[in-house]
Amino acid sequence: MRIVVYPHELGMGGSQLNAVELAGAVRDLGHDVLVFGRRGALVERVEELGLEFVEAPPPGKRPSPSTARALRALVQERAVDLVHGYEWPPTLDAVLAFPGGRHTAIVSTVMSMSVPPFIPRSIDLVVGTEQIADAERRSGRARVSVIEPPVDLAHNHPTSGDASAFRAAHQLDLHALTVVSVARFARELKLEGTLTAIEVIGRLARSTPVQLVLVGDGPARDDVARAAAAANAVAGRRAVVLTGQLDDPRPAYAAADIALGMGGSALRALAFGAPLIVQGEQGFWRTCEPSSLDQFLWTGWYGVGEGTHVGAAAFDAALSPLLTDAARRAELGAFGLTVVRERFSLTRAAEVQAGIYAEAASSPASYARASEAAAYARYARYYGAKRVRRALGRESMDDFNAKPVAGRGTR
Template sequence: MRIIVHPHELGIGGSQLNAIELAAAVRDRGHETLVFGRSGPLRQRIDELGLEFVEAPPQGRRPSIPAARALAELAERRHIDVIHGYEWPPILDGVLAAAGSRSLTVVGTVMSMSVPPFIPHSVPLVVGTAEMREYERAAGRHRTHLLEPPVDLEFNDPSLVDGAAAFRERFGLDGTGLNIVSVGRFAHELKLEGILTAIEVVGALADATGARLILVGDGPARGEVERAADAANRRYGAGTVVLTGPLDDPRPAYAAADISLGMGGSALRALAYGTPLVVQGENGFWRTLTPASADQFLWTGWYGIGEGSAAGAARLRNELAPLLSGAPRRARLGDFGRRLVADRFSPLFAKLFVSHSTASRLESG
C-alpha cells in the first residue's frame, strides 16, 4: 500500500513521535510511506529514519482547507491508498481530502485521552488505551482498534545516548541533587495544572531533599511556566527549577532523571531509562507506577483524573516522598518500569500488530 502519515504537528510530543516511528515500521513491512506536515523539531527524526517528508502549506484554522487541498493533490499524484491522520485536525483534513474519492481510505489515530465526537463514525480509528477502545465501540464506533503507544528500546537505550554529559554540564546538573524530569508540551489543556503543581511542590522540597525539577518543552503556556519557575528560583534558590526549552533530542534529559513525571507516550519513554515514574493527570491526579498500580494504567492509559486540583500538591508530595528518601525503592521501581516497557510496549509488539492486524484492516477499509 501507499500511505500518507499526517501528524498533527512536528513539535516534540508523544502522538507525533509515534506517528513517525510507526510510519517507519509500516515501511519496513514493505509498504510505501511518506510523512506530510509542517516542519518542526521532529523533522530530524523523520530524516534519521529515512522517511520521505512532504511539506504542508501554512494551515491557519484547523481543519485546514489548504492542507486538505494539498493532501488531495498529493494523493492523486502519488496514487495513495490511505491517509492516516494523527489526532482530530489531520483526521478531518484527510476526510476533506478524500471527499468524492472511491479509492482513498482515511484512517485516524487518537492518542489523546478522549475521541472528539465530531470525527465521523465512518473513519476507522486506532486508540491508545483499552478503556477508550471499549468506550468508543459501545458508542457505535465498531471499527475502533487498540494500539498501545510503542517505545523503541534501541533508540531509547540510556547506555547509547550521546550528549548526556554535555546536557548535565549545560544546565548545571552537578550530581549533588536528585533530578526530577518532565518532558512534554507546555499546553494549557491537560498539562499546565500539573506543571505548576510540580514547580510548587519540588520547590518546597528542594532545601530538605536536594531535589530539582527539570522541565523540557515549549508551547502556548510557556509564559505561565516561566513566571512560576522564576518565582520558585527566587524563593528557593537558583537552579531549583530548570527550563531547558525545546530539545530536538530529549534523550539526554530522560537519561539524567532520577525520577520522572509524565503522562502518555512521554511517560512510557521515561520508563525505558529505568527511572521510577509518577504519572501526571488532571484535577490533582498523581500516582506512582508500582506493581499495584500497573493494571490501572494499562486499562486507562498513562493518565488519570483526581478528586480536585486543590489536592494535587499534597498528592504529589505523598508520591515523591518515598522516592526521594529511598534509593533502593527508586532502583526497584525503575527496574519494574523498564521490564514493563520491554514486555508490553516494545517495537516488536507494535510491528507484529501492524503486520497482522492494522495493515489488513486499512486495506479493507
C-alpha cells in the same frame, strides 16, 4: 501497500512523534510509507529514519481545502492505497480530499484523552487506551482499535543519552537528586500538575538535595517560568531548571533519578530505567509500580484525582519515599523498564498497525457519505459554538484533552 502518514503537526510532541516513528517501523515491515505535513522540528527525525517527507501547504483554517487538494494530488500521483491522519484536523482533511465512495482508505489515530464526535464513525479509528476504545464502542463506533503509545527501544534506552554532558550544559547540582519532566507547556491537561511539582520541589529543596528539570516549551511557558522563579526564591537556590525545548530529549531522560510524565513521555522515561510518577489532572499523581500497572493499562498513563486542592499532598506522598530510598528507585526503575520492553515496543505496535491498514484497505467503500455528512454537521456545531465563546470572551480549550474519558468512571 503505499501509505501516506499525516501528523497534525511536526513540532515536538507525543502524538506526532508516535506517528513518525510508527511510519518508520511500518516501512521496515515492507510497506512504502511517506510523511505529509507542515515542516517542523520532527522533520529531522523523519529524515533520520530515512522516510520521504512531502511538505503540505499552509493550512489556514482546519479542515483546509488547500491541504485536501494537495493531499488528493499526492495520492493520485503516487497511487497511494491509504491515508493515515493523526488527530482530527488531518482526518477531516483526508475525508475532504476523498469523499464517500472513493477507493482510498482512511485511518484516523486520536491520542487525545477523548475522541472528537465529528470524526466519521465509518472510519477505522485507533486510540491510545482501552478505556477510550470502550467508550467509543459504547457510543456506537464499530471500527475501533487500540495502540498504546509505542517506544522505539533502539532509539530510547538507558545508554542512548549523554547524562553527564546534559548536567554540565545546564549547570545542574551534581549532589542533588534530579527529577525530570519532558512535556509541552500547554495550559490544558499538563499545566496544573507542572505548577504543583514546581511548588512542592521548591519547598522540599530548602532541606532536601533535590532539583526539578523541566524540558519543553509552549503557550504556558511564562506561567511556568514565573512559578519556577518563585520556587527558587523559596528554596534559596536553583532548585527548578528550565532547559527550553530539546529536539533530542534523550540526555534529559538519561539524567533523571526520578521521572514525571503522562502518555508517551511517561513511557519513554520508563525506557531509560527511571522510576516514574504518573501525572494527571485534578491532583492526580501516582507511582508506576506493580499495584498501579493495571490502572495505567486501562486508562493510559494518566489519571484524574480528587481535586486540585489535594495535588500538592499527592505529589509529595509519591515523591518523598523515592527521594530517601535508593533501593526503591532502582527496583521501580527495573520494573518499568521490563514493562516497556514487554508491552510497548515499537515493533509490536507496527505489526498491529499494519494489520489495521490491511483491514481498512480491504473495505474502503465503508466510508459512507451519510457518516461523513453527519460528522461535518457535528463539526459545524462545534465550530459555531467555539466562535460564540470567542465572541463572548469565553474561549476554552478545543483539543479534546479538556474532557478526558478517564474522568468519566472506572472499568
